[in-house]
Amino acid sequence: MRSLLLVATLLIGLSPVLSAQTSGPVNVNDMVLEVMRTDIGKDKEGMAMWLPQEFFLAAGMAQSPGLDSGSLAKDLDFLQDYSVFMVQAKTKGEDGPRSLSTAQLRASTSLVDEAGRAVKPLSDLPPKVENLLNLVRQSFASRGNEDFRLLVFPGRTGADKRVFASPLRKGSLTLKVGKVDEFSGMTMTWKTPxxxxxxxxxxxxxxxxxxxxxxxxxxxxxxxxxx
Ligand SMILES: [Zn+2]
Incomplete structure (x- = not known):
């Protein structure tokens, strides 16, 4: 559990400014604790972090307090069309720990909102999104953690293109990972706002x-x- 918390902090702790005051309205440390869910059992170690646009904005402002939060928000606006999750699904098998692959997670995971609407992870992403995900992956890889997968769901649904998940709106989000091989599955819910x-x-x-x-x-x- 402690290592998971550490890893969560490392995602945003790309520089030592975490202890510094953030100038944005959202405190990224408070947000880390709210967006993270764990499911630790005898045979599994599951974790998920919801990374909404507001999270990247808060992390960016924590790293570079001199930035203009308005223009950074504009730069990150494309993320409103996506729901990004960082997921770890690990089993402690006889042959040592094994983590589900991105492909396995994509096939077995869905995201459900308070109205019961469900979406599946996307596999084709525009370069803008891929570039951002690569930055997150690099920060993990450079710290020796290869067990996290990034899943990206559509951020809007229906004919009215309503935002599927927002940390500002009242609702809920549930990430459901089905059973895959020895991994028994996990369900995690975030209440919003x-x-x-x-x-x-x-x-x-x-x-x-x-x-x-x-x-x-x-x-x-x-x-x-x-x-
Ligand atoms: Zn009261």
Whole structure:
């Protein structure tokens, strides 16, 4: 578990500025904890990180605080059309640990939203997306971790091209990896909005912090209690 957390931090800790103040509205360290899910069992080590556009933006700003966040957001705008996940699905077999390949994960994984709409990972990606994924891969490879796969799903669905998954909108996202060989499968869910991306407001009744994803105040039970 500790090594997984470390790896998650390394993804964005490409430079030592992690301890520095971020100038963007989103704190990337808070976001790392929110976008990561683990499923550790006796025979498996599963992990997934949802990497929305807002994540790359926060990571970019953490690395280069001098950047203009508006223009970086514009540069990364193409990511709104995709949902990127970093996935590790590892079994601890008799012959040592084995990780599912990208092809195995692509075939066995789907992403489902709160309305039950499901999408499968894409296999053909435009160069812009491939280039970004390569940067992420390089940062992992340079740290000796080869077990992570990157899965890219469509970011919009339906005739209205509605954004499938947004850390800013109320909803949920579920990543389902089916059983493959000895890997027993895993299901991970993210509830949105992410607290790191949406400013909490005070509860209308008790005045305590009311997170945007909550339907009820955790402190006094007030329904939809934000002012
Ligand atoms: Zn309250």
């Amino acid at each position: 992410l607290a790191s991306c949406v400013k909490p407001r005070p509860c209308a009744k008790c005045g305590e912090t009311f997170q945007a994803a909550w339907s009820y105040c955790a402190w006094c039970g007030q329904a939809g209690g934000a002012k």
